[in-house]
Amino acid sequence: MKRVLLKLSGEALAGEKKTGFDEETVRGVALQVRKLLDSGIQVGIVIGGGNFWRGRTSEAIDRTKADQIGMLATVMNCIYVSEIFRSEGMKANILTPFACGSFTKLFSKDRVEKYFARNMAVFFAGGTGHPYFSTDTAAVLRAVEIEADGMLLAKAVDGVYDSDPKLNPDAVRYDTLAIDEVIQKKLAVVDLSASILCMENKMPMYVFSLNEPDSIVKAISGNFNGTVITV
Secondary structure, three states, X not given: OOEEEEEEOHHHHXXXXXXXXXXXXXXXXXXXXXXXXXXXXXXXXXEOOOOOOOHHXXXXXXXXXXXXXXXXXXXXXXXXXXXXHHHOOOOEEEEEOOOEOEOOEEOOHHHHHHHHHOOOXXXXXXXXXXXXXXXXXXXXXXXXXXXXXXXXXXXXXOOEEOOOOOOOOOOOEEOXXXXXXXXXXXXXXXXXXXXHHHHHHOXXXXXXXXXXXXXXXXXXXXXXXXXXXXX
């Protein structure tokens, strides 16, 4: 793979604290991404906002407003993580689908190509810019737009299971899984709209745990411990 989209779980970045950031975890991600950039692999990054806000769980406010708060949570995440990247000697820029003053720049494919040519890590914040779409869907959309070779899903769990491993100790992990099966069985890899977008655009996914040492690098190198979702 020459170009990848890395989707990071906001909760995974929070570590044991569950909210906010765990700097050691984030720095570990930065060191792995630096290895990819140093080897010539171009990396785009989408970060969820669950370490700050989950709009769909709120019944007190309008769904559109709740989703807008979630979009801003992803902007905060990208600002923080990109600064950790810079402290580790990398260049990084943040793109959003809406104006955020001087905090970010507006997304365009031409701008992405320019940043990749300069060996920068490119963060895609703000989701799709519209309510009712998750960061999963935004991640697949950006992966398709930038013509990534695959999407890396770094989660708090080490792959895709036939049932929730937190609730079922006998849950079985899939090593390989077709995207059609994910949709038919309604497996909680990404949401349904993201799964369909992957299927229609033949975007493979690699699902693994962020907590395992060098898991991002291993997903690229083929020494992979997780679930490959084929198309």
